[in-house]
Amino acid sequence: MKRSKQVRSSVTFLSELGFAYGYVADEPDRFNELLVAAAEQAMADSGRPPAQIGTLFLYSGLNPHAPGSRDAGILERFRYPVAKLADQLELPHANAMALSQQGCSGLLSAINLAARMVEAGDQPAALCVAGDALPPNTNREIMYNVMSDAAAAVMVERGSPRNQIVSFHQLGQSAYWDSPQQERELIAAYFPMAQRAICAAVEQAGLRLSDIRWIVPSNVSLRSWTILAELLGIPASRIWSKNIARVGHTVCCDHVINLSDMSREGTLRRGDHLLLFTFGFGASWTSLILQH
Amino acid sequence: MTRGDSLLITGSTGMAGREITRHLLTRSDGPLSLLLHDTGKALSRPRLLREVFRLEPTPALIRRIRLVRGDLTKDHLGLPSSLYGELAQTVDGIIHAAATTRFDLPLAEARRVNVLATEQLVRFARRCRNLAHFGLLSTVFVSGRRKGRILESERAHTAGFVNTYEQSKYEAEACLESSDVPYVIYRLSTLVGDSRTGFTSHFTTPHQALRVMHLGLASLVPGLPACSVDLIPTEWAAATIVNHFLNQAAAGRAIHVVAGPARSYSLAQVIDESYERLGELDPAWKARHYPKPAIATQAAFQLLVRSAEQARDSLMIGVLGMLRYFTEQFSYPKDFDATNLNGADPAPDIGDYYGRVVAYCLKTRWGRRA
Numbered sequence: 001m002k003r004s005k006q007v008r009s010s011v012t013f014l015s016e017l018g019f020a021y022g023y024v025a026d027e028p029d030r031f032n033e034l035l036v037a038a039a040e041q042a043m044a045d046s047g048r049p050p051a052q053i054g055t056l057f058l059y060s061g062l063n064p065h066a067p068g069s070r071d072a073g074i075l076e077r078f079r080y081p082v083a084k085l086a087d088q089l090e091l092p093h094a095n096a097m098a099l100s101q102q103g104c105s106g107l108l109s110a111i112n113l114a115a116r117m118v119e120a121g122d123q124p125a126a127l128c129v130a131g132d133a134l135p136p137n138t139n140r141e142i143m144y145n146v147m148s149d150a151a152a153a154v155m156v157e158r159g160s161p162r163n164q165i166v167s168f169h170q171l172g173q174s175a176y177w178d179s180p181q182q183e184r185e186l187i188a189a190y191f192p193m194a195q196r197a198i199c200a201a202v203e204q205a206g207l208r209l210s211d212i213r214w215i216v217p218s219n220v221s222l223r224s225w226t227i228l229a230e231l232l233g234i235p236a237s238r239i240w241s242k243n244i245a246r247v248g249h250t251v252c253c254d255h256v257i258n259l260s261d262m263s264r265e266g267t268l269r270r271g272d273h274l275l276l277f278t279f280g281f282g283a284s285w286t287s288l289i290l291q292h
Numbered sequence: 293m294t295r296g297d298s299l300l301i302t303g304s305t306g307m308a309g310r311e312i313t314r315h316l317l318t319r320s321d322g323p324l325s326l327l328l329h330d331t332g333k334a335l336s337r338p339r340l341l342r343e344v345f346r347l348e349p350t351p352a353l354i355r356r357i358r359l360v361r362g363d364l365t366k367d368h369l370g371l372p373s374s375l376y377g378e379l380a381q382t383v384d385g386i387i388h389a390a391a392t393t394r395f396d397l398p399l400a401e402a403r404r405v406n407v408l409a410t411e412q413l414v415r416f417a418r419r420c421r422n423l424a425h426f427g428l429l430s431t432v433f434v435s436g437r438r439k440g441r442i443l444e445s446e447r448a449h450t451a452g453f454v455n456t457y458e459q460s461k462y463e464a465e466a467c468l469e470s471s472d473v474p475y476v477i478y479r480l481s482t483l484v485g486d487s488r489t490g491f492t493s494h495f496t497t498p499h500q501a502l503r504v505m506h507l508g509l510a511s512l513v514p515g516l517p518a519c520s521v522d523l524i525p526t527e528w529a530a531a532t533i534v535n536h537f538l539n540q541a542a543a544g545r546a547i548h549v550v551a552g553p554a555r556s557y558s559l560a561q562v563i564d565e566s567y568e569r570l571g572e573l574d575p576a577w578k579a580r581h582y583p584k585p586a587i588a589t590q591a592a593f594q595l596l597v598r599s600a601e602q603a604r605d606s607l608m609i610g611v612l613g614m615l616r617y618f619t620e621q622f623s624y625p626k627d628f629d630a631t632n633l634n635g636a637d638p639a640p641d642i643g644d645y646y647g648r649v650v651a652y653c654l655k656t657r658w659g660r661r662a
Binding site for chain 1: 507508509510511512579580581582583584585586588589591592595596598599602603605607608611
């Protein structure tokens with residue numbers, strides 16, 4: 001990756017930040033396949049019939065642009081990926097809509113939105129699908145982090161016995177909207193805002209930090225999590241960080257990938273409180289507390 | 293000392309030295325020999341009076357000042373032998389305010405400026421026939437990484453130092469203590485400007501920390517939230533030192549020139565008040581909603597510094613480096629004994645004037661605007 005200029009920093013530095021590996025797939029664009037595969041897996045895991053899915057959310061964090069050249073017909077701009085996905089998944093009653101522009105906070109926000117709709121409305125379930133893929137041979141290092149491509153999906157169901165939402169808290173700071181121009185300010189704001197967002201979510205849930213069994217991280221640099229653990233006064237061992245080196249940071253799919261892997265390795269126990277935290281360009285600092 | 297005594301002053305263009313000289317010019321009558329090196333070298337006496345001491349250059353004041361161009365780190369203070377000898381015959385008192393107050397110098401360089409200069413001045417003082425007092429401006433942070441009650445009567449310790457400034461001043465004090473000159477050491481906390489106007493001649497680390505907050509680049513501040521941050525007004529410190537220097541009798545001791553915890557903010561309060569004042573004075577800044585920096589452990593802060601260094605992010609290296617040398621003290625809470633102030637007027641309460649300091653920084657854009 002260093003040779004192909006997909007990362008700028010030294011390998012030593014990136015390793016110290018927790019990104020010990022780099023793997024670049026030599027395959028053609030399979031992004032749509034990834035989305036479909038993630039969504040189908042979530043549907044299969046839940047056992048929910050497609051007809052009961054009332055809403056399909058598709059989220060992408062990268063700033064969307066219409067395919068085709070400037071001269072392409074205006075109709076080209078109404079070629080929606082979320083409709084295509086609904087069609088591929090054969091969801092007969094789903095209201096398909098896309099969300100965007102919440103950076104890495106997007107999937108957590110979509111889950112929160114879906115949960116509120118499911119709780120309030122007449123649909124028993126909503127499917128949240130998210131994914132991002134960077135263009136081939138592009139720089140994958142952003143603000144001390146190495147980015148992967150990924151897709152993930154979550155079925156949000158009324159009365160689900162697993163991973164119940166206990167609290168959702170998002171601190172928005174729209175004054176930071178100009179990410180390229182405000183990179184330094186964002187780096188400076190990251191930790192104080194992260195500390196505030198996490199503490200607020202815990203308080204909103206009526207819990208203490210010591211009640212949180214696991215912090216499920218976004219797979220940004222391990223060093224940033226070590227600093228945040230110090231700020232929060234919690235042991236770094238309560239942050240499930242195994243996927244930072246293996247998976248890297250995937251815009252918004254990290255938490256779902258991590259939860260899935262935690263579940264697979266038997267880390268999670270029923271009743272555990274889990275805190276999912278991320279920062280999203282835009283900017284927002286988002287915490288979601290689940291009870292497993 | 294009497295009001296008519298002849299004094300030699302070093303560092304008279306520095307942040308503390310210029311206020312001390314200004315007070316001496318208005319409250320005593322004797323001749324003042326100002327030993328200048330860099331900053332004031334090119335200035336005439338009238339310009340010095342007007343621009344540095346903020347006084348009208350009357351003939352009487354001009355006559356009282358003698359500018360001596362020298363170099364404290366050199367033998368004979370870098371002066372011709374005849375002048376060196378003449379000063380030794382006439383000087384009744386010395387105030388040694390010249391120093392480097394940079395925290396990030398290599399130890400050898402800090403020693404050269406702060407220790408070697410003191411050694412040279414002590415040599416000179418021994419030659420003086422009528423020397424009544426030798427006043428050294430120092431810092432309460434010669435106490436380094438010690439915690440708790442810090443007595444004026446004690447200096448020696450093995451706790452280590454946060455920066456080379458502290459260590460070099462510690463060694464300069466030791467040099468004076470082991471001499472036979474009639475010394476008084478004035479250990480100041482942190483000068484922050486004029487309490488009546490907010491004016492400061494030098495934008496030092498506390499002002500730069502405020503600037504970092506204004507730029508929205510303050511991320512972590514290492515320290516303990518309740519640690520007292522002892523800031524003192526320049527004019528109060530100068531008046532206190534001059535009063536003491538002119539009136540005191542006993543030599544061979546140190547005096548803590550501090551505000552004390554009751555008149556100081558805690559670290560958390562400094563941050564809160566800085567944001568409060570900046571917000572009041574600069575609504576456009578307030579609208580940006582920059583978060584206050586988090587008060588962090590040293591371990592967390594050092595990791596952030598390491599990241600900036602490894603990423604070769606020069607701006608963040610500068611910002612964090614400045615904070616690093618200044619704020620580490622806030623992990624070592626201290627309560628400074630001030631017995632030897634001997635009933636001097638207490639320092640103004642920081643809450644009564646901090647807003648003026650912030651306003652002055654904003655108005656002048658930290659010295660970039662006249």
